[in-house]
Amino acid sequence: MGQIGRDTHMLFIDAFLQNNRLDHVTQVMGYHPTYLDIFLRTQNFILRGDGPLPYDYRHFIAIMAAGRHQCSYLINLQKQEFLLQGGDHTWLKGLSRIPQKLRDLYDINKILAHRPWLLNKSHIEKLTKGKDSWSLAEVVHAIVLLAHFHSLSSFVFGCGVNEELDQDGGHHNGSSDSAPPLGSSPRSVPSPTPLSTGPSNRDAEPWLASMSPVEQEVGVDMLMQRMKSLSERAEEFSQEEKTKRFEHVENQSVELSPGLEPLTQLKADIGHFVDDPTFLYQDFARRGEVSDIPTFRVQDYSWDDHGYSLVNRLYNDVGNLLDEKFKTAYNLTYYTMGGRKDVDTSRFRRAIWNYIQCMFGIRHDDYDYGEVNQLLERSLKAFIKSACCYPERVTKKDYDRVLREFRHSEKVHVNLMVLEARMQAELLYALRAIMRYMT
Numbered sequence: 001m002g003q004i005g006r007d008t009h010m011l012f013i014d015a016f017l018q019n020n021r022l023d024h025v026t027q028v029m030g031y032h033p034t035y036l037d038i039f040l041r042t043q044n045f046i047l048r049g050d051g052p053l054p055y056d057y058r059h060f061i062a063i064m065a066a067g068r069h070q071c072s073y074l075i076n077l078q079k080q081e082f083l084l085q086g087g088d089h090t091w092l093k094g095l096s097r098i099p100q101k102l103r104d105l106y107d108i109n110k111i112l113a114h115r116p117w118l119l120n121k122s123h124i125e126k127l128t129k130g131k132d133s134w135s136l137a138e139v140v141h142a143i144v145l146l147a148h149f150h151s152l153s154s155f156v157f158g159c160g161v162n163e164e165l166d167q168d169g170g171h172h173n174g175s176s177d178s179a180p181p182l183g184s185s186p187r188s189v190p191s192p193t194p195l196s197t198g199p200s201n202r203d204a205e206p207w208l209a210s211m212s213p214v215e216q217e218v219g220v221d222m223l224m225q226r227m228k229s230l231s232e233r234a235e236e237f238s239q240e241e242k243t244k245r246f247e248h249v250e251n252q253s254v255e256l257s258p259g260l261e262p263l264t265q266l267k268a269d270i271g272h273f274v275d276d277p278t279f280l281y282q283d284f285a286r287r288g289e290v291s292d293i294p295t296f297r298v299q300d301y302s303w304d305d306h307g308y309s310l311v312n313r314l315y316n317d318v319g320n321l322l323d324e325k326f327k328t329a330y331n332l333t334y335y336t337m338g339g340r341k342d343v344d345t346s347r348f349r350r351a352i353w354n355y356i357q358c359m360f361g362i363r364h365d366d367y368d369y370g371e372v373n374q375l376l377e378r379s380l381k382a383f384i385k386s387a388c389c390y391p392e393r394v395t396k397k398d399y400d401r402v403l404r405e406f407r408h409s410e411k412v413h414v415n416l417m418v419l420e421a422r423m424q425a426e427l428l429y430a431l432r433a434i435m436r437y438m439t
């Protein structure tokens with residue numbers, strides 16, 4: 001067993017006691033204990049803490065969300081939780097068997113997962129009017145759950161997290177197909193070992209890999225040089241130039257679309273949780289063909305100034321947890337890169353974060369998106385795009401081929417940023433729609 005820090009060990013024990021298992025997501029996140037801590041507190045709160053939605057609803061919403069990315073791993077864990085909470089097992093037969101009220105949420109689930117910019121106040125209005133309607137507090141709770149599980153699906157595929165041992169498709173051919181009984185003796189707590197065996201979506205083609213012949217990566221030294229010269233640069237660009245640069249990066253991203261056909265063949269055991277499987281991500285830059293939705297400008301609606309307080313107002317203090325989680329992910333650094341020490345990596349990390357939100361049409365006005373192109377090479381952009389937008393098509397091979405000079409912990413770190421920047425993007429759109437509905 002590898003060495004793990006004391007903090008991580010304590011968190012693993014907490015997680016084990018909460019869930020009666022130490023799932024692989026927790027183990028992989030164990031590379032980053034500060035983050036894992038706030039992640040677990042948040043997840044525990046939205047699933048098990050004080051909140052407007054009943055517990056069975058919460059877990060079913062998680063299943064619907066993970067279904068958008070065909071993430072069997074999360075679906076199976078949440079099915080078990082659903083049953084442990086006394087959920088009605090006939091709901092697990094599929095969307096046709098759930099209460100109308102839950103089914104009404106499906107549209108928002110779909111839009112939020114793939115094209116959050118299409119969400120508007122009419123969607124909120126539909127939910128909150130009429131028979132079996134939702135309270136605003138319930139809507140916010142549901143939206144936080146949806147965004148959490150969409151983004152967590154990105155993390156699961158992006159890191160190649162395996163199926164749990166006791167699930168079908170797990171990497172041991174165990175005979176049991178349910179959670180270990182309460183009170184069973186804890187397995188020993190392993191060290192984080194991501195990716196040790198096959199990927200969870202092993203039927204998927206490694207489409208990223210097939211996109212281009214193995215590309216030469218620029219390497220860590222070059223990257224460090226570029227960060228250095230960017231930090232020495234004194235030039236300031238006009239707003240106009242900045243807008244142009246944003247649009248350029250956004251348009252380039254269109255070319256990174258997968259060449260292979262989407263996986264519309266749903267796996268038999270999850271297909272009944274998915275409606276309209278062909279509704280997928282579409283490049284924000286291409287939206288003009290059907291609508292004229294403007295770029296989302298963070299200066300007009302930001303998490304810090306708007307989203308955060310709205311969530312707090314409508315759903316206990318969950319805004320505080322989310323805020324801490326976003327900040328932890330955004331600021332996380334060990335001042336390392338590949339094998340190098342004492343490196344200021346903030347420019348690289350900011351480029352990743354802003355690139356992710358760019359794919360959802362979100363623009364940070366003060367940022368020079370030219371930096372994205374200097375610091376993120378094509379293969380990394382392609383990986384990030386697929387993990388964000390088509391996680392179900394990412395395989396272990398894709399993970400292996402990207403960032404080859406970096407450590408595992410750093411690749412996991414990048415996937416954490418994918419999770420959080422995507423989650424924040426979804427929440428920004430959803431909360432802005434709610435705000436518009438309320439005013």
Ligand SMILES: CC(C)C[C@H](N)C(=O)O
Pocket residue numbers: 332333334335336337338345348410411413414
């Ligand atoms: C994503 C990684 C390159 C982050 C880096 N290891 C840091 O400590 O900031």
